[in-house]
Amino acid sequence: MKIVVAIKQVPERDAPVRIDAAGRWIEEADLQWALNESDAYALEEALQLKEQHGGEVIVLSAGPERVGSTIREALAKGADRAIHVDCDDLGQRDALAVARLLSAAIQPDSPDLVLTGLQSDDLGYGQTGVILAELLGLPHASLILHVEKSGSGITVKRELEEGWFQNIELPLPAALTIQSGGAKLRYATLMGIKRAKTKEIRRLTAAELGIAAQASITLDRIALPQKQKTTQILTGTAQETAAALVEKLKFEVRAL
């Protein structure tokens, strides 16, 4: 099976994000970067499929120079080769524009399966993967926890609300967006990093893909969320307060 995994580099979860001087983007200078979490699961799913059924895993990432480190990480974990769409104007492209870049880069390989994470941890559009499927003209399913090969197609396990799951069969080729937590991620190894050095990373620019460097959105202003701390005292009997607490945890905090 030939699988393309589209991955994104995002600021590390812990990173202290600051707004840049112009107020339109974040200060990138001393940020630490990491692989987007659900993309890591997409990659894992692809690697497991390859281990079971053979084939090739190609990682694809769009972004500036720094994205290289995340690409190498993916190669180290076991991807066979990579395509780097070199562009530093991602912030000015919306989900559709990014999906166009990705789909143009994928097309020549005509893979059996295209995987992406469900959404990015930074912008969180949650659309790029789905639009990408549409542009490639592939059947797709989102929120996938697990993929299995069955006959000439695949069976996927899809997460619904409230602990419900749905199993869907799809023909191949197909595109899926992968939900975090479905598999156990592998750790990076020294051997992987050493082997990754010899793997191919193909660099392409938007122009080479025949896509104009045209802003599809303009950011006017970005802001950090206001931190609010409000304390509420629940009153009533123990039972009433417990019920009220559960209510709040469920619907306001969404912790249950």
Add this chain to the structure above:
Amino acid sequence: MMVLMPFTLAEPAAFPVLERIVFAGLAIASGALFWRRFGPILHRILQSRKDADFRLAPFGRRMWEFVSQVLCQSKVIRQRPLPGLAHAFVFWGFCAFALVTLNHCAVGLGVGFLSPDGFFGRFYFYFAAVFALACALGILGLFIRRFFVRPRWLGAKLSWESGFIAFLIFFLMVTYLAAFFVPGGSPAIAALWWLHTLTLLVFLPIIPHTKHLHLVLSPATVFLSRGSFSRIPPLAGDEDFGLVAGADLTRLVSLQAYSCVECGRCTEHCPAANTGKTLNPKEIILGLRSYLNEFGPASAEPLLGKHNPPIAPFQCTSCGSCEFQCPVGIEHLPILVGLRRGAVNTGAWEDDHGAKLFLTLERGSNALGLQTSERDKFIQKQQFPIFDGTQEYCLWLGCMGGYDPKGREIVADFASVMRYLGTSFGVLHKEKCTGDPVRRLGNDLLFQQLAEANLEALTQNKVKKIVTICPHCVRTIQEDWKEYGTPPEVEHHSEFMARHLSQLPKPSQQESIAYHDPCYLGRYRNVYAEPRAVVEHAGQLVEAERHGERSFCCGAGGGLAFLGEETGERVSHVRARELVATGAKTIGTACPFCNSMFRDALAASGGNAPQLLDIAQLTARSLPQQDAPSAS
């Protein structure tokens, strides 16, 4: 007629030619049999990969270890005084006997050079006789111990070969000594000579077949050992991932594998082997030996598999008792960590907890997997100054000090000690895990990333001196980081406080405190006196049964604190029981990991457990009340 016999050794005069030829033939046969077994062993050792980092220098250190450990038998005696002394007598007996034996054989060929009539010969035969007597008694004692006392760590099976060898040695000595009592000219002289000789000729080929191979190898093993405790050799080149297969075994490792004398000292003290785990350090060494015998040092067969269970190395707390005890210079930690490296660096090790720890540290900054902002909040609350190059010390928080509630209390108390003393300090704005758990678990990629990131931050901040409450941080910063740069000076808070004791207030009442030696402070750093001085300043020191160099691990080291539930009994429970058994009111610790292990163990034991305090807390209790912010 009553002749006053000079009481001395009776040597046969000259042998007939036939006897000489028989002797020569037998000697050659015995030598050949010896070599038939020993040759291939030597070949396997020499065929192993070279140790890339091996240096003969410092030669003085090697000589000293040789004199102390081999010639003086210091380790053998120190760790097990009675049997050790018995062994030492056997060894010294052998040494004294070397010349006698040489002469003995020479006599058989008609070229004897020591004569009971000559001054030196006469003296030397007496001299050797004293040793022969001591040796005979020694071997008798060891025989009784092995076959009647039967200590557990020698294994449940009686080793008949050991019995036979003991008999041979005993018989060698007896036949030598008996020759003092036969009258000159008696036919018994030649008979004794032959008995002695035949015993020798039987003994020689047995040596390489049994653990008595250590007679030949262990002097070299001790002399050639890496020397520094738990030294993890740097990986050599792009294809070295640790001990994966036979081809990765280095000469030192192979030499050590063949040198093991199966004494079981390592196992006797191993926390894993004593709490029902699969790991048994002696079996690890013997497993490597069996591997070499079966597959040889060029094989691609994995080292973890047939002769060593894959789980075993991952049950090691890296406490180092085994390496510390081993009388023949076997270095277990480079081997155990080497096997882990082999499994982790190639991705062969699959363990949910292990993978989680690695992923946590690949992305985050601390082994506990908490947000960095948690540490920032703690620093703010404690009003710790940020290190800016003007302060004397950089106070290294470590994962436990920065993120664990109890670890934070310890750091806070130590900071108040420093404040009281007027020592300036600051903490780093950003600090990553030193990499201790991943280093011990054999993840070289992650360790390098963490070490380099930290070294860079320290250089940027111009840190000259670090002090920390965590012995694991101390060890990793000082020794392990060296592979990737030059770490600043670092010391443990016990050392810092011990130096300043005279300026610190003493409590009025003297409560009893049982001090637990952390492995990484004691065996790894040789710091035993300083924390004890601090404890004695704060109360009355009580020693647990096992303490100092022989302290028993808390179970947290080697990354095990992060690997989830243990099989068998928990190491921490065993140790906590020992500490409670001292009857002390307080247990004093000097490592946040030990502290956290005992906290759980004591809570699980119920009853009225003693209180558990770090030496920084013991010290801070007597400081005049300040309005220091509370810890967590």
